[in-house]
Amino acid sequence: MIVCKFGGSSVADAQQIRKVKQIVDADPQRQVVVVSAPGKRSKDDEKVTDMLYACNAMVQQGSSCKDLFKKVALRYTTILSDLGMQAKPFLPVLEEVRQMIDAGHGAEYAASRGEYLAARMVATFFGWEFLDTDPEIVINHDGTVNPETWNNLKRALKPKTKYVVPGFYGCDPEGKVKTFSRGGSDITGAILSSAAKADTYENWTDVSGVFSVDPRLVPEAKVIKQMTYREVRELAGVGAGVFHEEAIAPILASGITINVKNTNAPMDDGTFILPTREKGEHPLVGVSAKSGFSRLSLRKLMLFKKSGIRHALLTMLHIFGIRPTFSLFGVDSIIWFFETTQASDSVINAMCSRLKSEFELEEVSVDHGHAIVGIIGSGVMQDSSVIAKSTTALAEDKIALNFFNYGSSDTSILIGVNATQAQDAVKSLYRALF
Structure with missing residues (x-):
């Protein structure tokens, strides 16, 4: 049927x-x-x-x-x-x-x-x-x-x-x-x-x-x-x-x-x-980009020493109507990308003020105009040349990277770029990889 x-x-x-x-x-x-x-x-x-x-x-x-x-x-x-x-x-x-x-x-x-x-x-x-x-x-x-x-x-x-x-x-x-x-x-x-x-x-x-x-x-x-x-x-x-x-x-x-x-x-x-496929000669399936993201950056020395800090911070974000789509973590820092349409500037300012005071953060900032580019394929982790080809192509086309996320998924590589360069990044990666 x-x-x-x-x-x-x-x-x-x-x-x-x-x-x-x-x-x-x-x-x-x-x-x-x-x-x-x-x-x-x-x-x-x-x-x-x-x-x-x-x-x-x-x-x-x-x-x-x-x-x-x-x-x-x-x-x-x-x-x-x-x-x-x-x-x-x-x-x-x-x-x-x-x-x-x-x-x-x-x-x-x-x-x-x-x-x-x-x-x-x-x-x-x-x-x-x-x-x-x-x-x-x-x-x-x-x-x-x-x-x-x-x-x-x-x-x-x-x-x-x-x-x-x-x-x-x-x-x-x-x-x-x-x-x-x-x-x-x-x-x-x-x-x-x-x-x-x-x-x-x-x-x-x-x-x-x-x-x-x-x-x-x-x-x-x-x-x-x-x-x-x-x-x-x-x-x-x-x-x-x-x-x-x-x-x-x-x-x-x-x-x-x-x-x-x-x-x-x-x-x-x-x-x-x-459910599954034979990768064969086609370990990658596609490349695409999504714009309209804002970046929330949080920093504090020894941030993760406090038990449950990520959950507590996310709970605060949810109170202000923000649900992050992508996450990055450093030794003492968190970066969350969320859709810009989720909150107005006034809501974002109020949230940042609350985060900084309640969690005693050293840095809380939000900037707009970001895009996430994805290189997708079940074989993305098996082909070590993908990283070299990707970064080389973007560098040659003078496309600045905001982050490069490899390893969090065995099906994708995520790259952060400025929204103004998202389409150029997609074309550059497609030429290099496909």
């Missing part, structure tokens, strides 16, 4: 949805389809999810979203009309969603309705069953999947029944609609794959697999034929956007094969994501 997830570009308009139906009809093993909200039809278009977030923002400011929601409704009624379907039966569903947003049900409810409406529409077009993920998928407050989910889906999924399922959301343990992070339909697809004991999880998007480097930076970039769960997670963690980094967790124990494929070129093999 195959579970398929189709991204926003795959359901952006009627023409794309017809392609989806052709793909699904081509293999009777494709029995569960997870859909995202309609994405952009062109470069200047708006994603439905963004419009829904804007609707909620208007309500939070005390205005009705009625006029703006008309644009959302038009996207769906246009698709229905272009598919040769009657829009009239769908109008009460759209109006109910609009009223709920206007009633103040919040950002997560509003954002989730893009997938909800898309799945209702596609299910009708296919003649399949619609299965809502609320309340079947229970999402803990930290974003992880509650174990209750598996019992719920075991009851809900009936043998020999074909389902269309909305991605991106479920409910929290209290029963309120809760979303995953953006791109979270990948996670929904992984959950359904595990629950249904699928043989394959097909992740359909608008590119023919995961590329070894962003093809917008390197036009000759090649699609990776095979990669491991760990490799795709670490590549996604440093900015590669084809597959969500958290979507591995639900299928880690099951060993389900993931196949990233192109809705617009369904005959392309795509990328196969597997």
Whole structure:
């Protein structure tokens, strides 16, 4: 059995949805389809999810979203009309969603309705069953999947029944609609794959697999034929956007094969994501960069002599809403990189003042404009030439290093650079290593 997830570009308009139906009809093993909200039809278009977030923002400011929601409704009624379907039966569903947003049900409810409406529409077009993920998928407050989910889906999924399922959301343990992070339909697809004991999880998007480097930076970039769960997670963690980094967790124990494929070129093999792979002549799979980080530097003589100091410092960071992504430790120092959007300058200043006074630190500073570059591959520790080639290439291209992290993972090397040089660093490393 195959579970398929189709991204926003795959359901952006009627023409794309017809392609989806052709793909699904081509293999009777494709029995569960997870859909995202309609994405952009062109470069200047708006994603439905963004419009829904804007609707909620208007309500939070005390205005009705009625006029703006008309644009959302038009996207769906246009698709229905272009598919040769009657829009009239769908109008009460759209109006109910609009009223709920206007009633103040919040950002997560509003954002989730893009997938909800898309799945209702596609299910009708296919003649399949619609299965809502609320309340079947229970999402803990930290974003992880509650174990209750598996019992719920075991009851809900009936043998020999074909389902269309909305991605991106479920409910929290209290029963309120809760979303995953953006791109979270990948996670929904992984959950359904595990629950249904699928043989394959097909992740359909608008590119023919995961590329070894962003093809917008390197036009000759090649699609990776095979990669491991760990490799795709670490590549996604440093900015590669084809597959969500958290979507591995639900299928880690099951060993389900993931196949990233192109809705617009369904005959392309795509990328196969597997529990393990033969490294052979390809120990590395890709290089990518993620910008938008700030650096928090802490220093104190004999810092680590105090038991539990790291936990205490992290607890203080969490109080101010900061959750570091990457860490470095010296003899008497800690450096944490966190996403700049997590806190305003005023919050950061207050946090630094509190850290310095409460922990008697000698130095507390934050600076912005950082990027993390990752060299990813299961064989990264076995090829000693990678370090020499990487540092030489960056030095020759006059790219300054803020840190070089080798050894903390056997699947990646992480390099810190200034955000202004991130793209140049990626191109330099790709030329040197690939």
